[in-house]
Amino acid sequence: MATPDAKASRAPTVTLKTPKGTRDWSGQDMLMREQVFKMITDVFKKHGGTPLDTPVFELKEILSGKYGEDSKLIYDLQDQGGELCSLRYDLTVPFARWLAMNNIQSVKRYHIAKVYRRDQPAIARGRFREFHQCDFDIAGVYDPMIPDAEVLRIIVEVFEALKLGVTIKLNHRQVLDGMFAVAGVTKDKIRTISSAVDKLDKMPWEDVKKEMVEEKGLAAEVADRIGEFVRHAGTISETLALLNSKPELVANEQVKRGLDEMTLLASYVDAFGISDKVSFDLSLARGLDYYTGLIYEVINLPPKPEEGAISGNKSRKDDPASQVGSIAAGGRYDNLVGMYGKRQIPCVGISFGVDRIFTILEARRQKEGAKQKRDIDVYVMAFGGKEFTGLLTERMSVAQRLWSAGIRAEFSPKVKPKLPQQFKAAEGVPLGVILGQEELAAGQVRLKKLGQAEAKAGDDESSGRDDGKLVSLDELAEEVKKLLL
Amino acid sequence: MATPDAKASRAPTVTLKTPKGTRDWSGQDMLMREQVFKMITDVFKKHGGTPLDTPVFELKEILSGKYGEDSKLIYDLQDQGGELCSLRYDLTVPFARWLAMNNIQSVKRYHIAKVYRRDQPAIARGRFREFHQCDFDIAGVYDPMIPDAEVLRIIVEVFEALKLGVTIKLNHRQVLDGMFAVAGVTKDKIRTISSAVDKLDKMPWEDVKKEMVEEKGLAAEVADRIGEFVRHAGTISETLALLNSKPELVANEQVKRGLDEMTLLASYVDAFGISDKVSFDLSLARGLDYYTGLIYEVINLPPKPEEGAISGNKSRKDDPASQVGSIAAGGRYDNLVGMYGKRQIPCVGISFGVDRIFTILEARRQKEGAKQKRDIDVYVMAFGGKEFTGLLTERMSVAQRLWSAGIRAEFSPKVKPKLPQQFKAAEGVPLGVILGQEELAAGQVRLKKLGQAEAKAGDDESSGRDDGKLVSLDELAEEVKKLLL
Numbered sequence: 001m002a003t004p005d006a007k008a009s010r011a012p013t014v015t016l017k018t019p020k021g022t023r024d025w026s027g028q029d030m031l032m033r034e035q036v037f038k039m040i041t042d043v044f045k046k047h048g049g050t051p052l053d054t055p056v057f058e059l060k061e062i063l064s065g066k067y068g069e070d071s072k073l074i075y076d077l078q079d080q081g082g083e084l085c086s087l088r089y090d091l092t093v094p095f096a097r098w099l100a101m102n103n104i105q106s107v108k109r110y111h112i113a114k115v116y117r118r119d120q121p122a123i124a125r126g127r128f129r130e131f132h133q134c135d136f137d138i139a140g141v142y143d144p145m146i147p148d149a150e151v152l153r154i155i156v157e158v159f160e161a162l163k164l165g166v167t168i169k170l171n172h173r174q175v176l177d178g179m180f181a182v183a184g185v186t187k188d189k190i191r192t193i194s195s196a197v198d199k200l201d202k203m204p205w206e207d208v209k210k211e212m213v214e215e216k217g218l219a220a221e222v223a224d225r226i227g228e229f230v231r232h233a234g235t236i237s238e239t240l241a242l243l244n245s246k247p248e249l250v251a252n253e254q255v256k257r258g259l260d261e262m263t264l265l266a267s268y269v270d271a272f273g274i275s276d277k278v279s280f281d282l283s284l285a286r287g288l289d290y291y292t293g294l295i296y297e298v299i300n301l302p303p304k305p306e307e308g309a310i311s312g313n314k315s316r317k318d319d320p321a322s323q324v325g326s327i328a329a330g331g332r333y334d335n336l337v338g339m340y341g342k343r344q345i346p347c348v349g350i351s352f353g354v355d356r357i358f359t360i361l362e363a364r365r366q367k368e369g370a371k372q373k374r375d376i377d378v379y380v381m382a383f384g385g386k387e388f389t390g391l392l393t394e395r396m397s398v399a400q401r402l403w404s405a406g407i408r409a410e411f412s413p414k415v416k417p418k419l420p421q422q423f424k425a426a427e428g429v430p431l432g433v434i435l436g437q438e439e440l441a442a443g444q445v446r447l448k449k450l451g452q453a454e455a456k457a458g459d460d461e462s463s464g465r466d467d468g469k470l471v472s473l474d475e476l477a478e479e480v481k482k483l484l485l
Numbered sequence: 486m487a488t489p490d491a492k493a494s495r496a497p498t499v500t501l502k503t504p505k506g507t508r509d510w511s512g513q514d515m516l517m518r519e520q521v522f523k524m525i526t527d528v529f530k531k532h533g534g535t536p537l538d539t540p541v542f543e544l545k546e547i548l549s550g551k552y553g554e555d556s557k558l559i560y561d562l563q564d565q566g567g568e569l570c571s572l573r574y575d576l577t578v579p580f581a582r583w584l585a586m587n588n589i590q591s592v593k594r595y596h597i598a599k600v601y602r603r604d605q606p607a608i609a610r611g612r613f614r615e616f617h618q619c620d621f622d623i624a625g626v627y628d629p630m631i632p633d634a635e636v637l638r639i640i641v642e643v644f645e646a647l648k649l650g651v652t653i654k655l656n657h658r659q660v661l662d663g664m665f666a667v668a669g670v671t672k673d674k675i676r677t678i679s680s681a682v683d684k685l686d687k688m689p690w691e692d693v694k695k696e697m698v699e700e701k702g703l704a705a706e707v708a709d710r711i712g713e714f715v716r717h718a719g720t721i722s723e724t725l726a727l728l729n730s731k732p733e734l735v736a737n738e739q740v741k742r743g744l745d746e747m748t749l750l751a752s753y754v755d756a757f758g759i760s761d762k763v764s765f766d767l768s769l770a771r772g773l774d775y776y777t778g779l780i781y782e783v784i785n786l787p788p789k790p791e792e793g794a795i796s797g798n799k800s801r802k803d804d805p806a807s808q809v810g811s812i813a814a815g816g817r818y819d820n821l822v823g824m825y826g827k828r829q830i831p832c833v834g835i836s837f838g839v840d841r842i843f844t845i846l847e848a849r850r851q852k853e854g855a856k857q858k859r860d861i862d863v864y865v866m867a868f869g870g871k872e873f874t875g876l877l878t879e880r881m882s883v884a885q886r887l888w889s890a891g892i893r894a895e896f897s898p899k900v901k902p903k904l905p906q907q908f909k910a911a912e913g914v915p916l917g918v919i920l921g922q923e924e925l926a927a928g929q930v931r932l933k934k935l936g937q938a939e940a941k942a943g944d945d946e947s948s949g950r951d952d953g954k955l956v957s958l959d960e961l962a963e964e965v966k967k968l969l970l
Contacts, residue, residue, distance in 0.1 A: 014546050016586040016825060019570045022540035024583055026594070030536045046893045048861050051515045055507035055615050056541055056572075056599065061499050077572075078561040080603060085504045087541075087562075098509055101501040109511070114541065118565060130540050142898035149881070150898075157888060271881035273889075340501060376533050396634070396756035403642060404758075408531045413627035413635075 021121030021129025031375075032361060036354065037112055037134070039161040044110040044136050047154055052109045054094040056116075060084040062340075066093050068289070073117045087116035091135045092336070092349070099139055100341030106140030112354075126359040137349030139337070145261055148294045148332060148348050149268035155298055155328060155350055156274045164360065166327070168277055169297045170236070171284040172262055173331070175243070178254030179282070183225035185218065191289060192216055197230055198285035205231060230283045236266040239280035261293065286331060294348065295331035300360060327360070328352045377484055378402055379426035379450070380411040382435040383419045390416035391435050398433060398445060398476070405477035407484075409433075426450055431483055433476065434468060447471045447479055506606030506614025516860075517846060521839065522597055522619070524646040529595040529621050532639055537594045539579040541601075545569040547825075551578050553774070558602045572601035576620045577821070577834070584624055585826030591625030597839075611844040622834030624822070630746055633779045633817060633833050634753035640783055640813060640835055641759045649845065651812070653762055654782045655721070656769040657747055658816070660728070663739030664767070668710035670703065676774060677701055682715055683770035690716060715768045721751040724765035746778065771816060778817035779833065785812050785845060812845070813837045859913035862969055863887055864935070865896040866907035867920040875901035876920050883918060883930060883961070890962035892969075894918075911935055916968055918961065919953060932956045932964055 018024060025033060041051070057077055063086050064071065075087040088094055091111045099107070112134045121129050136154055138147040152168060159166045176197075180190050196211045205227055212218040212226070229249075232242060240262055249255045262280065269275050278296075286295045330350035338344035380399050382391035395411040402409040410429075412422050426432055434446040448468030471479045503509060510518060526536070542562055548571050549556065560572040573579055576596045584592070597619045606614050621639055623632040637653060644651045661682075665675050681696045688696075690712055697703040697711070714734075717727060725747055734740045747765065754760050763781075771780045815835035823829035865884050867876035880896040887894040895914075897907050911917055919931040933953030956964045 014825060015544060016582065017544065018540050019542055019544055019568050022542070024540070025536075025538035026583070027535065030538060033538075034536065045860055046888050046891070048893065048895045050512065050860075051510075051519065053510035053515060053518075055503050055509070056601075057504055057507070057615075059500060059502065059504055076563040076565065078563045080561065082603075083504050097501065098511070116541075118567075130542075143877075143900045146877070146898040146900075153885065153888070267878055268881060271878035272885045273882070340499060375530055375535075392628075392631070393752055393756035396753060397758070400638065400757045403531050403638070406531070408533065410533045413631040415628045415631075 040158050043157045049108045049110040052111045057085040057087050060086045062097050073119050075116045075118055090115050091133045096337045097340055099337050099345055108138050110136045126355045132354045134352040134354045137347050139345050139347045145264040151348055151350050153272040153274055156277050164300055166298050167279055167301055169279050169281040169284045171295050172258040173291050173293055174254045174258030178252040179229045182248055182252050184222040194285040200283040233279050233281035236280045290333040290336050291331040292334045293332035297326040298328035300327050327356050374428035376408045376410050376429045378409040378431045378433055379429045380433045381422040384437050394435055407480055443473050444470050525643050528642045534593045534595040537596045542570040542572050545571045547582050558604050560601045560603055575600050576618045581822045582825055584822050584830055593623050595621045611840045617839045619837040619839045622832050624830050624832045630749040636833055636835050638757040638759055641762050649785055651783050652764055652786055654764050654766040654769045656780050657743040658776050658778055659739045659743030663737040664714045667733055667737050669707040679770040685768040718764050718766035721765045775818040775821050776816040777819045780816035782811040783813035812841050861893050861895050861914045863894040863916045863918055863965055864911035864914045865918045868904045869922055879920055892965055928958050929955050
């Protein structure tokens with residue numbers, strides 16, 4: 001075990017901080033985090049999700065070759081002899097490793113944990129080097145689009161539980177890639193052009209076009225054809241109708257495959273009662289290479305009935321929702337698990353950006369001026385005259401009765417506390433139990449509503465006078481529970 | 486974001502494993518872990534505890550000089566430019582850093598998280614390199630022994646909640662160190678002799694004496710005097726009586742200070758109703774240097790009424806409890822926080838060895854033959870004759886009704902599933918909702934108890950015949966909730 005060396009560590013040079021881009025969680029933030037995780041996992045469980053937890057570090061080779069250029073952001077452990085390891089960068093690669101390692105064919109798993117990226121932190125915007133991911137994925141061979149639709153339903157349920165209005169932007173990789181091919185993009189340029197298009201929510205079309213033509217060497221007329229296709233969003237049916245009206249697109253096999261899946265999805269989304277929450281947005285591309293089918297991104301905004309209008313030259317930059325950025329994102333990735341194991345396991349999933357969600361909820365909490373909550377039910381106190389002994393062991397014994405009954409209770413950790421000190425310490429606690437020598441001799445204590453509730457106590461027949469109600473010790477826990485209901 | 490490179494990672498050399506001494510958590514293990522954490526945090530909250538979470542790594546200098554020889558077991562992050570960091574080794578040092586950094590004077594905090602030690606793992610005995618700690622600490626200036634007694638009470642409540650019989654072995658650093666001084670141990674040897682004495686639960690007295698005399702250069706007669714003192718355990722009052730009967734001990738100021746505190750503790754432990762759970766055991770020493778007062782260790786065994794007998798030559802090696810090892814341990818450490826901040830903050834705390842506790846609970850679960858639990862309430866299925874379409878969107882729509890009502894529901898992710906397949910998938914789920922074309926036309930479905938409950942269904946008036954009860958869609962969620970009660 002540990003053997004601290006007081007002299008060595010008393011050196012005055014020790015910097016009292018957490019490492020760059022990391023933070024502690026305590027107080028209200030921590031309580032909110034716990035609440036949010038509870039709400040989200042309750043939704044996951046409603047859908048048969050089971051929890052997974054993996055080590056914070058993986059073998060370095062498991063992570064290598066998975067994140068392209070971003071690999072430089074991976075935290076490595078020092079080589080202290082033995083295996084080379086790195087901190088996990090996301091929860092998807094550990095999930096794929098776990099599926100392959102245990103030869104699991106089918107699972108709905110969720111995983112809430114911290115991941116690590118040596119990125120430039122932007123603390124004020126909630127961007128950390130150690131941050132949370134909260135993932136739900138469905139792995140296994142199912143009939144097409146059924147699990148995809150369930151993931152969308154889960155997204156809606158999560159944000160309903162959190163009381164946040166959202167729109168889910170959808171697109172399909174096959175539609176997108178086929179569309180690029182039809183426009184005249186060669187195969188080797190599809191991913192890089194796709195990344196440029198993905199910036200349409202942050203840049204006007206002109207800038208995106210410039211990037212494609214000047215930086216990525218695309219012919220201007222090809223870029224224009226892309227612009228015609230991608231600047232469209234509407235309900236699934238609306239966007240489907242638009243696409244089906246273009247024979248050159250429908251003739252493309254990839255596009256056709258994607259459209260068939262989106263047609264199926266439209267009916268499933270309808271059966272799940274969430275049609276009004278989704279928007280088939282052809283400009284959505286998502287950065288990750290490994291997506292193979294449906295992709296989606298969630299923005300914090302109630303859906304606007306835009307009636308499938310072509311957004312024309314107006315960039316989405318003006319849309320206030322794009323300022324917040326996406327608060328959840330995901331898609332179908334059918335080829336990732338096969339990189340580890342012998343067989344492919346098709347997967348579809350969602351990752352909630354919980355740190356961004358916390359930022360939004362915290363702003364709301366502050367706006368609503370929510371009060372600091374005390375998570376204690378009863379404060380046990382004592383008072384008396386000149387010969388007041390403090391009744392410490394008596395207070396302890398009463399607290400013990402309450403704890404044994406599952407009631408959250410505290411008392412002053414002083415032998416002889418003063419009464420005002422005790423009332424101050426009890427601030428925010430709903431009930432007080434007051435011990436006096438005489439009452440105790442008769443096996444009784446006073447039970448009293450504290451704080452705001454106190455004002456009403458006078459009107460309440462059962463609570464009697466200002467100084468509370470006399471209750472026998474044996475009935476105390478039961479009386480407390482009645483008042484807490 | 487991530488950009489996987491399929492070719493690079495398809496290399497056949499990737500080893501599919503977690504790093505040495507680490508493991509994944511899933512299935513029943515994970516559910517048990519969640520349950521245990523919930524039970525423990527419920528107890529912490531009853532006592533006003535608030536959660537803390539710190540980064541998984543700290544600045545290297547924060548950890549250095551805290552763990553003596555064991556510092557070699559610390560995992561360092563690779564120097565990739567910027568700060569030098571190490572994975573946390575325990576939760577106590579991050580707690581002390583947090584207290585000092587935020588100048589917190591008083592708090593009851595709990596922290597459940599993984600810690601990291603590059604030790605030789607022993608997986609079968611539940612000894613990992615990544616393992617959980619679960620700590621509750623009370624920081625602040627309080628009247629003596631009041632928080633110490635509350636920590637003992639918390640220990641008892643936690644193990645009562647887990648239904649594990651325990652004894653808490655207590656000792657006091659001042660008593661122990663004073664006793665060593667009276668026996669003739671010089672100040673510079675006190676900690677090393679203390680470590681030798683701590684091995685009395687694993688070695689016979691003769692071996693401990695040999696270590697003190699031959700390895701640590703203690704005079705044989707000094708060792709013998711130590712042996713006379715330390716081989717004693719009993720209730721607090723019994724051990725106090727024994728110590729008070731030895732004038733040479735009582736004359737020592739350090740011993741006297743310790744005895745005064747233990748006398749206070751005896752009355753507090755009594756008020757908390759846990760006297761029968763503690764044993765004042767003079768051989769308990771604890772390895773950590775930073776303890777300054779009360780120390781304790783919890784063993785998984787109901788207390789034996791040994792009536793304070795001197796254990797004589799019989800070593801505690803024969804005691805079956807010592808085979809399991811301690812499942813929780815802690816003590817008072819009044820000088821640690823001062824190593825970081827300007828002022829000392831006295832602390833007392835407990836660390837639960839949750840991985841060992843899991844091992845014990847898992848063995849019990851297997852012995853009791855507990856069944857795999859399915860955490861789903863309702864399975865939604867459909868059947869029909871030759872023209873059966875599968876009723877997929879209808880099943881989806883019914884599942885959606887159940888989810889919206891907070892009910893955990895699943896259905897087959899196939900367009901046209903066969904009935905036996907659906908019943909198989911529903912194994913372990915208590916209720917089934919069965920859709921048929923005709924019933925649906927009348928706005929109805931069949932609700933049926935599945936599995937074991939099915940047998941009883943016949944006797945139950947309300948559940949009607951074998952093929953379930955016809956329920957209108959609008960009343961379905963309510964009917965399901967009634968049956969789940």
